[in-house]
Amino acid sequence: MPFLYLVPVLLLLLLCPAGALVRICAFNTQRFAQGKAEKAKVMDVFVKILSRCDIAVLQEVMDAKGKAVPALVDALNRFEGDSDAYSYITSPLLGRSNYQERYVFMYRNKKTRMLDSYKYEDNHPDRPDVFAREPFIVRFSLPNKELPELVLIPQHTMPSKAETEIDALYDVFLNVHGRWGIEDMIFLGDFNADCGYVAKKRWGDIRLRQKPGFHWLIGDKADTTVRENTRCAYDRIVVHGDRCLDAVVPGSAQAFDFPKAFGLSEAEALEVSDHYPVEVELYSTCWRLQPASPAGLVLLALAMVPWHKV
Template sequence: MWLPATSGQTVKSAAFNVQVFGKSKTQKRDVMQILVKIFLRYGGAIIEEIRDKTEDAITALLAEINAASQTDNFTVTGPASMQTRRKDFERPPDCFSLTLKKSGVKMGYLAVHVSPRSVFDEMEALYDVASECETYAGTSNLVILGDMNADCSYLTKEARDKLRLKKDSRYKWRILDDMDTTVSPQKCAYDRVIVKGLQMERRIPKANPFNFTKEYRLDLAKVGCLVVLHLNT
């Protein structure tokens, strides 16, 4: 979901694993209030683990966000029309394009939630899908983001260093290996933001985790994990 930015400002976008977001979660008032508060911090967000084929849950969340915002500008972008190679992924990535209004710079966004059971194989397949996303979006400016389970027991440093996304110097990892993107006692950089292209290197100089459980003093079981990227428009 996306909110247009004021010209010239730095926009914060997020990738958020809401952990099984469906109708039952929308009926929990405390959870919905927390989610609205979190999403209002950002100009755009990739939401992962939506479990509702009717789309009623995401529609309800959007309505609450708009009701709480100053202007009714949030919109939901559904699955992209680019056909990813589904056989390579438990949850196929979504690719879509965005254009910065002020500068006219176009970029591709590739959102992914990698299966913890096959992290290395899916990350290798993601390298190929990244090229397909560039073609679909019509630009070499690319942002790859989401819960990649790219650390700790799911993907060791030795295995991570063998990834083409790591060995190819054109890809810059903005969530570093020593960062903690979890809301659990274990310190792991599962969620990642990876950029490609000189424009993206300059316009997205950093990304960082946001520990909203500490910010809002939350029960860890209520919501999921979130990482933030800073986009200079």
């Protein structure tokens, strides 16, 4: 059988080494703090989940003492066999009264760099103090000439205010655009965007849903919950910007069913979280089929020779 049939595959291997895609994840870690960090089996699952991601955005991190997150990153780096595999940045504690959380970004150093960050000032003149946990916004570099930078905007809404907070993310979009002049953004996290918290008839009033240019990659029929007796699309990924949308690998946006992937019972999975992570993959520059190196072209030419079985 001629190797000519293998040309497309070989071409991709030449131009796109393993790991060329960039996977971005969002995960409600359900009250992640020292108690979970001290459970070896739970941490093992967290590490397996996060090692799949080049950038992971964690919500509901309640690490008031600041010890659980470094422990998780250390465990992740030991798993990778590289003490510098992942870095991280955390928001300050966010929230009202005694209930406070952090947003945490963990990112693979070989794939991206953190360029800038800031906490959204929740003081819009028409809608002050909308967010129970205002977004902590981070700008990253990407290995993509067409999409060299990308802004990630996480949100964990208060369930009873989900409609209002999701709508107000449009004000955050305007704020980010005014600050950095960037169009390419991903909004992601536990929006509580289903199952009674957002009425179907209200979607028409939510600007993040209705304004042109926003693309909801996790649909309303998705299930992002671990419990077998629930089916809710709480967690979402929303992209803005033509270059960002063009970089999305079709069909890659999904919830990651980690109990099934790792053979966990529902009870074992719930020790980790009651949410699935949601994720999306982006192409890197090589998937734009840039010219191959001279050596690569030689290999490609050899692949086109009609070899036959001996």
